[in-house]
Amino acid sequence: MCRDRKMDKIMQLPAMKGFIRMCDDGWLQGWHERNGGNLSYRMTREEAALCADEFCEPGEWTAIGLPVRSLAGEYFIVTGSGKYFRNVKSDPLHTIGIVEINGQGDAWRIVWGLEEGGRPTSELPTHLMNHSVRKEATGGANRVIYHCHATNVIALTYVLPLTDRDFSRALWQSATECPVVFPEGVGVCPWMVPGGTQIAEATSRQMEKYQAVIWAQHGLFVSGPDYDTAFGLAHTIEKSAEICRLVMAAGQPVRQTITDENLRAIARDFGVELNEEFL
Numbered sequence: 001m002c003r004d005r006k007m008d009k010i011m012q013l014p015a016m017k018g019f020i021r022m023c024d025d026g027w028l029q030g031w032h033e034r035n036g037g038n039l040s041y042r043m044t045r046e047e048a049a050l051c052a053d054e055f056c057e058p059g060e061w062t063a064i065g066l067p068v069r070s071l072a073g074e075y076f077i078v079t080g081s082g083k084y085f086r087n088v089k090s091d092p093l094h095t096i097g098i099v100e101i102n103g104q105g106d107a108w109r110i111v112w113g114l115e116e117g118g119r120p121t122s123e124l125p126t127h128l129m130n131h132s133v134r135k136e137a138t139g140g141a142n143r144v145i146y147h148c149h150a151t152n153v154i155a156l157t158y159v160l161p162l163t164d165r166d167f168s169r170a171l172w173q174s175a176t177e178c179p180v181v182f183p184e185g186v187g188v189c190p191w192m193v194p195g196g197t198q199i200a201e202a203t204s205r206q207m208e209k210y211q212a213v214i215w216a217q218h219g220l221f222v223s224g225p226d227y228d229t230a231f232g233l234a235h236t237i238e239k240s241a242e243i244c245r246l247v248m249a250a251g252q253p254v255r256q257t258i259t260d261e262n263l264r265a266i267a268r269d270f271g272v273e274l275n276e277e278f279l
């Protein structure tokens, strides 16, 4: 606990302000009923150093369950387990926190926030494994991992075949911006129990190829270098899923769509490489 201490630097940090804003944006979209969803941000060395004198007496080290050696010594801003996105803006001290990863990359401890016994998100193993994979896949550029209960994405997992190909094509064909925003497609994970190591491993295998992974009957996981890009990716996927679902429910046969030739033309003009496996 360090409530009487100064925390101007932490609260004024653009990365912290952006984190809180993103939680609120997700809440306003309707993707975070109750304690649904979670967000984590890998701080830069400069950000962690700037905040260090406002960190609190650290908590106990807790095993991650899955080693993430490439994240040894990193600091993350994270949402709390059982906390509501709805409350982050009005009460960041109890709903979010900063955790440090130890030198072996196999344990975390709280250094700020999550006051009065809070713990990091139940999906911490998935977040950390995804951070580790995306950090490597992007040469260190990736900093944000975000999980939300995007309504239309979840609905589609009841009616589309649960393959990367089927979801990637359905999303690409439902909004013209999609092939530009995620030209590699999206990954799909079958239904699994949330919060464990099995779902963390399955998701992070998909994250080697994709920026976004859909969890059947549960939600969406996205990654990005910053909040705008990660939130924008989730927003684009959910919007496209909404259009797809509206079309399916329109009670009319589909007369025209975005063809594979159209997709190739978009890729050519926008200079992106479409995942040819899905064409």
Ligand code: 2HA
Pocket (backbone or CB within 6 Å): 035, 036, 037, 038, 082, 121, 122, 123, 147, 194, 195
């Ligand atoms: O935080 O969304 O997947 C609750 C969840 C778990």
Ligand code: ZN
Pocket (backbone or CB within 6 Å): 036, 037, 147, 148, 149, 194, 218, 219
């Ligand atoms: Zn969830």
